[in-house]
Amino acid sequence: xxxxxxxxxxxxxxxxxxxxxxxxxxxxxxxxxxxxxxxxxxxxxxxxxxxxxxxxxxxxxxxxxxxxxxxxxxxxxxxxxxxxxxxxxxxxxxxxxxxxxxxxxxxxxxxxxxxxxxxxxxxxxxxxxxxxxxxxxxxxxxxxxxx
Numbered sequence: 051x052x053x054x055x056x057x058x059x060x061x062x063x064x065x066x067x068x069x070x071x072x073x074x075x076x077x078x079x080x081x082x083x084x085x086x087x088x089x090x091x092x093x094x095x096x097x098x099x100x101x102x103x104x105x106x107x108x109x110x111x112x113x114x115x116x117x118x119x120x121x122x123x124x125x126x127x128x129x130x131x132x133x134x135x136x137x138x139x140x141x142x143x144x145x146x147x148x149x150x151x152x153x154x155x156x157x158x159x160x161x162x163x164x165x166x167x168x169x170x171x172x173x174x175x176x177x178x179x180x181x182x183x184x185x186x187x188x189x190x191x192x193x194x195x196x197x
Contacts, residue, residue, distance in 0.1 A: 060195050079190075082186055128140040134166075135166070156184055160180075
């Protein structure tokens, strides 16, 4: 699997940051690669929530099927990818400066299908392309949180 990790320190408390990342349907507001999110469950928050995320990276479009596996308000949101791309991911929020700031870390272990290059795609596409996109996503998140 290809591990991708990015992080950013934000001028917001963990609670303030959680209020932005907690609504899964709003991830399209700060993730450039997320085009649309559709829930497969009535539940839209917490462990067990299932959703589809239409994803576009350059000419590649796919639907990422995900399930929330961890949900700790103000601390962590974990997912399992069960579609064409498989693996796990987690957002973690760590307080800094006595809770006035927060380190937001996004880490994923992804397995790409053969037609996306398999292991080579994970290494190159994940570590070069996806990491760059996710860094830009964190800059967009920063604008939402601090703006």
